[in-house]
Amino acid sequence: MSEMLFFPVIETERLTLKPLVSADSASLLEIFSDPEVMKYWNTPPWSGIQDAYRFVDNSNDAMQRQESLVLGVYVKSTAELVGKCMLFSYDKESKRAEIGFGLSRACWGKGYITEAGEALIQYGFNSLGLRRIEAEIDPDNQSSAKALEKLGFYQEGLLRQRWEINGIVSDSALYGRLASDPSPQHIKAMHTSNACAM
């Protein structure tokens, strides 16, 4: 599989998804140090710029190894970085990966994840050859559950008391979407391009 497949630039109507660079670190820190954004994550809010540098480095290393795809979400009209979306836990043989996303709180509710998520999913199915994309979320994470359902995912299971973080026990809801599932009707066909970013 071409190495460049893991360094795409994906265009949607309002957004560009592309690999993160070190210069994004200050923006990333601002977004992921927000406790509201990190509320349902299994790691604490970022506390310093080193967290952001490490994230960018680790992401690019994992993409070089073709283990995951971690893309910044940039608003085309302002070039502002507003979040990240990723395909990770990639299992080449089983043609499966997990999806995750996080956006700056100021950008919630604008339909950005519906737009970015569908473009990433189509890239996963059509370019990486995935058959299945899955997601694991805290069942209390209403916005994420809604976003996944809007993206055509089905809830497939509930794993009880799966996590304990700082003494708080929580369940996991599992979601899946197959390449053979019908695309959600309300999502407009989005143009994607696969230009090399590195």
Ligand SMILES: CC(C)(COP(=O)(O)OP(=O)(O)OC[C@H]1O[C@@H](n2cnc3c(N)ncnc32)[C@H](O)[C@@H]1OP(=O)(O)O)[C@@H](O)C(=O)NCCC(=O)NCCS
């Ligand atoms: C989850 C998240 C990425 C959703 O992104 P978003 O761009 O706000 O989502 P969209 O605007 O595309 O909305 C998708 C749907 O979810 C709904 N939604 C968004 N936020 C919601 C909320 N807080 N409560 C209920 N529904 C919500 C929207 O109304 C929309 O449905 P609709 O079109 O029928 O109204 C964003 O809230 C976020 O970054 N949260 C923190 C990080 C996180 O928890 N990530 C998930 C872990 S993988």
